[in-house]
Amino acid sequence: MAWFLRKSKNISDSSPAQREMPDGLWTKCPDCSTIIYRKELEEHAYTCPNCDHHFRIGSAKYVSVLFDEGSWTETDREVRSADPLDFVDTRPYKARLKEAYSRTDLPDAVTTGTGRIYGMPVAFGCMNFGFVGGSMGSVVGEKFVRAGRRALESRSPFVFISASGGARMQEAALSLMQMAKTSAFLTELAEAGLPYISILTDPTTGGVSASYAMLGDVIIAEPKALIGFAGPRVIEQTIRKKLPEGFQRSEFLLEHGMVDMVVHRHDLKKSLYTVLSHLMGGKRG
Amino acid sequence: MASNSTLDFEKPIVELEKKIAEMRSLADTLDIQPQIEELEQQVERLRSEIYRNLTRWQRVQIARHPDRPYTLDYITHCLTDFVELHGDRNFRDDPAIVGGLASIGDTRVVVVGHQKGRDTKSNLYRNFGMPNPEGYRKAHRLFSLAERFSLPVICFLDTPGAYPGLEAEERGQAEAIARNLFQMAALKVPIIIVIIGEGASGGALGIGVGDRILMLENAWYSVIAPESCSSILWRSWEYKEQAAEALKLTAPDLVDVGIVDRIIPEPVGGAHRDPEAMFTTMQSVLREELSVLGSITTSDLVTKRRKKFYAMGVWTE
Ligand SMILES: [Zn+2]
Numbered sequence: 001m002a003w004f005l006r007k008s009k010n011i012s013d014s015s016p017a018q019r020e021m022p023d024g025l026w027t028k029c030p031d032c033s034t035i036i037y038r039k040e041l042e043e044h045a046y047t048c049p050n051c052d053h054h055f056r057i058g059s060a061k062y063v064s065v066l067f068d069e070g071s072w073t074e075t076d077r078e079v080r081s082a083d084p085l086d087f088v089d090t091r092p093y094k095a096r097l098k099e100a101y102s103r104t105d106l107p108d109a110v111t112t113g114t115g116r117i118y119g120m121p122v123a124f125g126c127m128n129f130g131f132v133g134g135s136m137g138s139v140v141g142e143k144f145v146r147a148g149r150r151a152l153e154s155r156s157p158f159v160f161i162s163a164s165g166g167a168r169m170q171e172a173a174l175s176l177m178q179m180a181k182t183s184a185f186l187t188e189l190a191e192a193g194l195p196y197i198s199i200l201t202d203p204t205t206g207g208v209s210a211s212y213a214m215l216g217d218v219i220i221a222e223p224k225a226l227i228g229f230a231g232p233r234v235i236e237q238t239i240r241k242k243l244p245e246g247f248q249r250s251e252f253l254l255e256h257g258m259v260d261m262v263v264h265r266h267d268l269k270k271s272l273y274t275v276l277s278h279l280m281g282g283k284r285g
Numbered sequence: 286m287a288s289n290s291t292l293d294f295e296k297p298i299v300e301l302e303k304k305i306a307e308m309r310s311l312a313d314t315l316d317i318q319p320q321i322e323e324l325e326q327q328v329e330r331l332r333s334e335i336y337r338n339l340t341r342w343q344r345v346q347i348a349r350h351p352d353r354p355y356t357l358d359y360i361t362h363c364l365t366d367f368v369e370l371h372g373d374r375n376f377r378d379d380p381a382i383v384g385g386l387a388s389i390g391d392t393r394v395v396v397v398g399h400q401k402g403r404d405t406k407s408n409l410y411r412n413f414g415m416p417n418p419e420g421y422r423k424a425h426r427l428f429s430l431a432e433r434f435s436l437p438v439i440c441f442l443d444t445p446g447a448y449p450g451l452e453a454e455e456r457g458q459a460e461a462i463a464r465n466l467f468q469m470a471a472l473k474v475p476i477i478i479v480i481i482g483e484g485a486s487g488g489a490l491g492i493g494v495g496d497r498i499l500m501l502e503n504a505w506y507s508v509i510a511p512e513s514c515s516s517i518l519w520r521s522w523e524y525k526e527q528a529a530e531a532l533k534l535t536a537p538d539l540v541d542v543g544i545v546d547r548i549i550p551e552p553v554g555g556a557h558r559d560p561e562a563m564f565t566t567m568q569s570v571l572r573e574e575l576s577v578l579g580s581i582t583t584s585d586l587v588t589k590r591r592k593k594f595y596a597m598g599v600w601t602e
Pocket of ligand 1: 029030031032033034048049050051052053
């Protein structure tokens with residue numbers, strides 16, 4: 001195997017599809033096979049300079065793409081997953097968590113904090129697909145609400161980037177309830193007249209899509225992201241037909257009226273700023 | 286409602302019942318009444334014994350029993366003056382979610398629930414209780430109606446999940462469910478949720494945010510069905526029993542983690558064994574819950590409801 005396709009040592013926990021972009025010096029574009037130098041990738045906001053493929057990136061890289069230099073403060077990093085159900089499938093949940101911590105150096109499937117976008121203070125959260133498939137458990141729900149509370153307290157907008165395969169199965173009904181918890185919180189934000197912008201990245205499916213991801217006052221999707229409630233495989237098994245090309249991709253959702261716009265990661269910061277400026281600029285009597 | 290469907294773990298009971306029936310046919314010629322009575326007591330003891338020690342997977346099977354009362358059965362037998370309302374005013378009427386106006390005692394309510402079918406024909410019509418987006422949007426319309434006319438809401442949850450179809454995705458299944466969670470969280474009337482059978486994932490929760498979450502003794506509620514959980518985590522369909530255990534999806538489990546407020550007891554042998562008794566219990570529980578919620582002011586109600594869901598989850602820090 002080529003050295004630039006480095007794989008993590010342990011392959012039992014997640015399929016390659018579950019992982020984010022590898023951190024090598026060179027990266028090969030999975031769409032057009034162009035070999036891209038790391039610096040070039042950074043300059044292109046982690047998209048392919050040749051074909052615009054958007055690499056899956058985690059919260060740290062999104063922070064560097066979106067926030068003014070030195071403006072970012074991470075919050076609630078110490079909030080960690082417990083194992084309330086003592087869940088064991090082929091492996092204990094505790095072991096899966098331990099491995100995810102050591103492999104990713106992430107606090108969970110979400111990172112939250114505050115920062116500035118062209119000087120505008122913003123409360124922010126971003127999911128990490130690399131942490132147990134970006135699955136939503138109690139920590140994701142709790143940190144979503146806490147990040148949103150910071151928006152309430154400072155009367156600033158709330159921006160949240162989704163990247164998730166759905167619920168954290170190992171937290172069973174508790175993970176399901178995070179859909180209700182996060183959606184309930186958004187009613188408070190709406191009552192306070194503060195904007196909530198939801199950014200959908202590849203992939204945004206399951207319980208995350210059926211709660212806060214689809215509740216943005218404005219919803220922005222990155223190009224070609226997989227977005228939907230049911231996964232394509234489950235749908236194919238149900239209807240016993242091949243799905244059409246482009247089904248459940250951002251452009252398909254735009255066409256069907258489910259998202260406001262599809263924005264290249266290059267332009268994400270600018271678009272976000274423009275939308276927020278409009279929404280925050282209304283004259284209140 | 287009786288059918289011939291017997292669950293595996295009920296077979297010893299059915300065997301004994303057969304034996305009793307045989308003896309009864311001989312009772313005209315032989316004096317065996319005492320033996321029959323003895324066997325009848327034995328059946329009851331066996332039934333209580335089996336139903337006291339149900340595994341989680343056995344409860345899932347009871348929750349799916351084809352004779353189990355469904356939403357429209359509860360509406361017919363526990364409520365009065367039901368007027369069914371149809372359609373989402375946008376696309377079509379979804380028969381997998383039913384709803385309308387009704388009374389319980391002297392309280393007027395809006396009632397909404399998932400609806401399964403009993404045979405192939407009605408199951409195709411009801412899509413096996415798996416709603417499409419228009420079902421959730423019909424519910425959304427009815428919740429708005431409830432708020433506008435100050436009517437408390439009762440929701441019966443019983444679905445194997447939201448329908449994972451191509452058109453369902455096209456029409457925004459995710460958005461439809463999300464919109465309901467948002468609406469229900471701050472709806473300015475009392476909402477009572479009752480999980481009567483299967484509470485599978487977002488498809489159940491899509492009409493499941495409320496002030497009181499009640500659950501029938503043998504219903505199940507979780508983020509995924511045991512079979513699907515088995516196929517994803519064990520990569521095989523064979524581990525459904527282990528998955529049911531791991532998911533802790535029964536009513537007592539959900540009381541333990543603070544999701545369910547109250548378990549509604551079922552007749553011994555399950556709701557389908559004595560539907561009349563089940564309806565009587567359900568009606569008195571609903572009356573009681575409605576009267577308690579009726580005394581809370583609207584703003585307190587919404588504040589408490591949101592707090593209730595904020596408290597859900599377990600983490601360390
Ligand atoms: Zn490329």
